[in-house]
Amino acid sequence: SHAVAEYMRRTPKSKSFSEKAKEIMPGGVTANIKSFDPYPIIMEKGKGAYLYDIDGNEYIDYLLSYGALMLGHGHPKIVQAIQNQIEEDGTFLFGTPHRLEIEMGEKIRQLYPSMEMIRYTNSGTEATLLAIRMAHAYTGKRKIAKFEGHYHGGYDQVLLSVNPPVSAAGPADEPRSVAESKGMDPYYEDHTVVLPFNNLEATADILTRKKDDIAAIIMEPIQGGFIPAEQSFMDGLRKITQELDILLIFDEVKTGFRLGLGGAQSVYNIKPDLTTLGKVIGGGFPVGIVGGKKDILQASAPTSSSDVFDSSQSKKSGAKDVLFHSGTYNGHPTILAAGLATIKILEDDIDHVFSMTDQLKMGIQKLFANRGIAMQTVGLGSIFNVVITEKDQIRHYRDLQQADFALRKELDFHLLNDGIYTKPMNRYSMATVHGEKEVSRTLESYEKALLKLV
Ligand code: PLP
DSSP states (O other): OHHHHHHHHHOHHHHHHHHHHHHHSGGGOSSGGGOOSSOOOOEEEEEBTEEEETTSOEEEESSTTTTTOTTOBSOHHHHHHHHHHHHHHSOSOOSSOOHHHHHHHHHHHHHOTTOSEEEEESSHHHHHHHHHHHHHHHHOOOEEEEETTOOOOSSTTTOBSSSOOGGGSOOTTSOOOOBOSTTOOTHHHHHEEEEOTTOHHHHHHHHHHHTTTEEEEEEOSEETTTEEOOHHHHHHHHHHHHHTTOEEEEEOTTTTTTSOTTHHHHHHTOOOSEEEEOGGGGTTSOOEEEEEOHHHHGGGSOOGGGOTTOGGGSOTTSOOSSOOOOOTTTTOHHHHHHHHHHHHHHHHHHHHHHHHHHHHHHHHHHHHHHHTOOOEEEOSTTEEEEEOOSOSOOOSHHHHTTSOHHHHHHHHHHHHHTTEEOOTTOOEEOOTTOOHHHHHHHHHHHHHHHHHHO
């Protein structure tokens, strides 16, 4: 297309860098999601709301590392917090409990009252992995359930029906469990039950039939960070999971701090049994947190029999009475310092992020309406997506499949060429550093792009 040709003309260094990268890393990337055709832009520098590529192009960043950077790039207060931690503590890593673990824990409990106790991990993936193990240990049941289209990390137990081909996805009211990767153990297709999002009746029916096997439901309260659960769906789900003795896990890796400081659970006024956090709470560094009801978390407390050298004390049956959780870097002090500084700034500035998000969303809607193109900005809080569709409402994965991806992609390349960055087809995440200036610049680019498109 014309837009892609222009993209290639503007980014020759990214092209040759990508060719080199392909010799080192499969596909030239170290996470499949970072790849796109014809090749990804190679960024060199970030500052505030801006990214700069190796060809010298400037972009307003709306990818923000898949939502992780809610203060933008290189925020000076985070730099300061990291420097202070290292100077004051004299180390990057204690290998013992330390003050920041408690300080962050107390902050989390204050903002997320359902998280009575917590454990730290190194990523969102590790957080959901631990939450699921806790649910199995607590309930003694062997399966879990997840919703079609929801992402919780890249491992076998949850990497099912995230983005299934429509032809393989099964009936809308009882989706099939479809593996998303080669090399996955087919065991999990039987052990991870897939549910239809925002369809309470069908979900309740599946859960009722399978309740004896299902330890927990893990869900994104806002699918992909932008398709909200309906309030009545959420209320109904909380009620039925309690009735059926199924734990409810809110995966708030994306929604935590982004939908509000207290995450989706404060917006929906729902108390999940377990919650996972990540992304924003690391201030740009790798982190995860699992929290929830005290009696569920308490199963991870070490006992004298968990001393590794003292294997003689483990139960004769072979099964230990403790839930194993470990990690060299869990509760990393430098990262917790960055996270605490992030929360502090968001406490003052989160409303600004919401108002800039609304301003951008409304501006984009108006521009599409002026051109007579049916489109919706789908999302709540500080994340949204631009879905070009005739549908009145996007409620789940299957609605999304009917959107006009070709037009959206062409639009995204026009925007890239004019210095507006998100990975093509990705959602928009906003940050404290997006101001009036960035929003109006972005709307000007949209206006120009739409003129070229239709
Ligand atoms: N859960 C959700 C809802 C996510 O959006 C993500 C990442 O995009 C994860 C879990 C995995 O987190 P990480 O990439 O930190 O492992």
